[in-house]
Amino acid sequence: MSQDQVLPTTDSTKGNASAKAIVFMVVFIDLLGFGIVLPLLPLFADRYVKQYLGEDSAQWIEGLVLGLLMSSFSLMQFLFAPVWGRISDRIGRRPVLLVGLAGSVLFYALFGFAAGLPESQALTALGLLFLARIGAGVSGATISTAQAVIADTTPKEKRKMGMALIGAAFGIGFTFGPLIGFAALKFFPGQAGSVGYVASGLSAIALLLGMARLRETRQPTSPPARRNWFDTKGFTEVVSSPALGPVILVSFLATMGFGGFESTLALMNDRILQLGKDSNFLVFAYVGLVLTLANGAYRGFAKRMSEETAMAIGIVIMGLGVTSLAGINFLHDSDPKSGLILPGLLASLSFAVIGFALLTPSAQGLISRRADPDRQGEILGVNQSCLSMARILGPIFGLSLYKASPMLPFLLGGILVLLMLPLVGRIRKAGEQVS
Numbered sequence: 001m002s003q004d005q006v007l008p009t010t011d012s013t014k015g016n017a018s019a020k021a022i023v024f025m026v027v028f029i030d031l032l033g034f035g036i037v038l039p040l041l042p043l044f045a046d047r048y049v050k051q052y053l054g055e056d057s058a059q060w061i062e063g064l065v066l067g068l069l070m071s072s073f074s075l076m077q078f079l080f081a082p083v084w085g086r087i088s089d090r091i092g093r094r095p096v097l098l099v100g101l102a103g104s105v106l107f108y109a110l111f112g113f114a115a116g117l118p119e120s121q122a123l124t125a126l127g128l129l130f131l132a133r134i135g136a137g138v139s140g141a142t143i144s145t146a147q148a149v150i151a152d153t154t155p156k157e158k159r160k161m162g163m164a165l166i167g168a169a170f171g172i173g174f175t176f177g178p179l180i181g182f183a184a185l186k187f188f189p190g191q192a193g194s195v196g197y198v199a200s201g202l203s204a205i206a207l208l209l210g211m212a213r214l215r216e217t218r219q220p221t222s223p224p225a226r227r228n229w230f231d232t233k234g235f236t237e238v239v240s241s242p243a244l245g246p247v248i249l250v251s252f253l254a255t256m257g258f259g260g261f262e263s264t265l266a267l268m269n270d271r272i273l274q275l276g277k278d279s280n281f282l283v284f285a286y287v288g289l290v291l292t293l294a295n296g297a298y299r300g301f302a303k304r305m306s307e308e309t310a311m312a313i314g315i316v317i318m319g320l321g322v323t324s325l326a327g328i329n330f331l332h333d334s335d336p337k338s339g340l341i342l343p344g345l346l347a348s349l350s351f352a353v354i355g356f357a358l359l360t361p362s363a364q365g366l367i368s369r370r371a372d373p374d375r376q377g378e379i380l381g382v383n384q385s386c387l388s389m390a391r392i393l394g395p396i397f398g399l400s401l402y403k404a405s406p407m408l409p410f411l412l413g414g415i416l417v418l419l420m421l422p423l424v425g426r427i428r429k430a431g432e433q434v435s
Helices: 009-037 041-053 059-091 093-115 119-140 143-153 156-187 194-213 232-239 245-272 277-304 307-334 341-369 373-404 408-418 423-434
Strands: none
Touching (some): 009 156, 009 194, 059 119, 093 119, 093 194, 143 156, 143 373, 156 194, 156 277, 156 341, 245 341, 277 307, 307 341, 307 408, 341 373
16 A cells, blocks of 8 residues: 555544545445435336236245345345455555445446336346346445444544444435435436436446545554455354354344335335335435434434443334334225324334434444454455345345235334344443453
8 A cells, every 4th residue: 555545644633534524425425326226126127027927927926036136236245345345454445445436337327228128128127137236236345345444533432423424324325315316207207217327427426536535544553364355264253253243143133124124115105105106215215314313313322322222222113113014004904095104104114214223333333343453344344244145135035025915024024123132131241251
């Protein structure tokens, strides 16, 4: 690493603040693209699946194909998050983030092309959609490197607040991304591919911003050990650690439960609220707004309690929120015209998202604090890899169960989250032994 890439030690406070601000902006703009695409993906893909498989195909098969498409993005993150983290520990954070952004530009553009194909080319469209999501997953696996930048520039005692900054960027991006997608469809009616092209353009802006302003933050105290790209031994070492393993498990289960309802939300909105693809963005924007506000409040909340306590509260709130979504589906089936459906849905989503916002940065902060400083990228990458596996399983189970019964993914997802509560005591005990 060249000397001009390293933050000057004489002005480290200013340099650290600048690095965090730029990473926030880069992650925010990149996640705008994610927020634009996600609400439409199951709706766009569903029409191609129905066209290719035929109207008489089994519902669970359609759900499985949609789940695999949604999960292909996370499968690549599962494979590549530790790889990118390991590379960033060796060559630095900046080049890894820039390569990831360049990939996002390319593959969101490919998504736009695929989404604009006619239904008569359903097989080609599905193939290109899979390729676009796989490529975007490889590119997006650099989020753990952005977390490593926060770890590089934040003292250990403030690490959980620093990780909440990434959550805030995600929340703001997830708020405005759906709104931008909504606007794109309004300005370009009938042009489904416009959302992909807009997402590609925003990722290009993030790439240019990163090239111009993002500085290197990694300052190794010793040369990192040489490891294979796909280091299964290193992965196993991290997840089996008494200090890290239980925290990663809680993050995994919470993300799996969250992913199960997140992937079915567009279909539920269409069934319960009769929202088409043009208006479906608005519910996703609401979810992003709640996530943004919750992450903003977390920074003050976290100063008054430990990560373990915040995780416990988050588990309870999120579990109740996800479970109550099953009740909303039951209410709709019992009385489709009930005036309680919309406010009940928004309240349930709020609880689920607030709980998730309390749980996630607390877990990430604990993992970062307990990690070897020279392996921050790798260990955060392993955690991100596990979260990606949860996002693989969540949509597969969620969409398959939803096609069988709309109540099932929310009922089982909420129970899964609540079952994590006993793990918090184990995490606290492991922390006491480490300290």
